[in-house]
Amino acid sequence: MQTIIRLKDVSKVYGEGNTEVKALSAVNLTIQSGEYCAIMGPSGSGKSTAMNIIGCLDRPTSGRYDLDGIDVSRLSDDDLAHIRNRKIGFVFQQFHLLPQLSAMENVMLPMVYASVPLEERSHRAEEALTRVGLGNRLNNRPNQLSGGQQQRVAIARAIVNRPVLLLADEPTGALDSKTTEEVMEIFAELNASGMTVVMVTHEADVASQSRRVVWFRDGQVLHDHLDPADLNQRAIAAS
């Protein structure tokens, strides 16, 4: 099996002097292609910091990060932008759809920055939206869609450039339990079709969909391979 993510002694320090915060300290983490991995842990434990580094939105202060075989820990801003565009799909808690654009246009956006030809763009966007069950909502603006539908548009946008890695930081944090289920179904389907999924969540229900839980505490990986099945007692014990 192929390794997609390899973090080696990754640390992240914010600020300097007496305002210094060590958000991550010597994190080692390896995730294989095709895994469905949930990241959990108490608030402030460094989950989002780790996701930002994994998603190439940020660089580690020290340590090395290989994404899909490339050492990305020292790349320039524009090189990281290129990697984010081609290899990574993001899903955020706040959806982050552009309000002036239709569902189609929002989904086409990553392809604009990938210089995909115009006809192929609309074809692929429609395909992605159909895959998340929104084939009949192509021309709706975000404010004409429910929260769950908006998050599904965001998922379509994340997968449309055929990334090797789908990252989601609390994707259901803004959704009710019913729409949470809808969205989780899509993640499960995507993973079943081979997509590597890494997801930060606070909800045990959500994490139980995954096949591996990584538990963070105080900027370190406390448990690397928790079984989602015995999550509840462990979670209580850990926090």
Place this chain on the structure above:
Amino acid sequence: MVDLAESTKMAVKTLTANKLRSALTMLGIIIGNASVIAMVGIGQGAQRYAAEQFESLGPNTLFIIPGNDGGRRGGREVPRTLTYEDAQAIASQVPSIAAVAPQIQSQQAAVYGNRDTNATVMGATPDFSVVRSFPVEQGRFITDEDVQRRTRVVALGSDLANTLFGTTNPIGQQIRIRNISFEVIGVMEAKGAFLGTNQDDVAIIPITTMASQITGNVSLYGTEVTFISAMARDDQSINAAQFQISNLLRLRHRIVNTDDFTIQTQRDALTIVGNVTGALTIMLAAIAGISLFVGGIGIMNIMLVSVRERTQEIGLRKAIGASQSDILSQFIIEAVILAVIGGAVGTGIGVGGVSLVGAVTPLQAGVSPIAIVVAVGVSGSIGLFFGVVPAKQAAKLDPIVALRSA
């Protein structure tokens, strides 16, 4: 890197999504451009108008004026050193001159029956009509014989004839100037105003009659005249004429160093007018340019606000793969589009304003196509210039910080 067409499409999308803000952003550029176009157009109209006025004085004309620049600028009364005899000498001795018209000028009351009015009375010679391109419409003009015999005859400007006689035929009637009776022999064609002075409110009498009976001053040198106009044979001989007249008058006036007369050609006058109106145009354009500059600052201002408002959008675009130059070009293109459209609309308004001025005033104000191209080009550059700062700010945003700013 996203191509230009794509960035332009995105910019248009954003701008049309915020129509009111886009319109307000353009307002400064619209006003700036409209005023540049209007000011330059009207300034050039004024320039053309003044030039035409001087051309209407008669072709190839030289004006010989007593005194010199220094004397006149000092505001002192200039000695009337030019005489009727000088004019006769010029006529007989300067070969490049076709006609000479000395004139004595004075404001006098003109009376017919119970009507009286103030008019410019001119003592002139027959050549006056030729030199100044001022023909008679009815009756005849002053003749050599009138000048020799100092007859009391008068040719009336069209306005004066109208004021005194109304519908009555003036020819053969008697009018009184300074209580002396004159027979009306002719009425001149209407000539219009010269730089705002009515040229048709005149009474033209023989110069000798003027000198001996109305205002004549005979000095040591001869019969003083107000000034002399002369017509060169053709436009090639204007410079020669100026030189020859200068020499002749210096000789006659026994001048050693400073001339006591000034010769101005129509071309000189045109140059002066050109300089004055040119300076005026530049000044107007500068004022308008400042407002264009202020319009540019307006664009920068609103773009800066817009960058702050759209922080999350910028963060998202960067997160999904936009490079710094993608964001930079998107915002610069937005600024340039605003500026170019604002420039075009402003130019349209400016052209409309200029046509309006042209329609209601004698100024033949017009806007050259080059001015339009330049104006729109300049506003585009202003958008580029003032769009850079906000665009750089947008491009440098950290995507994590930008995404978190909810």
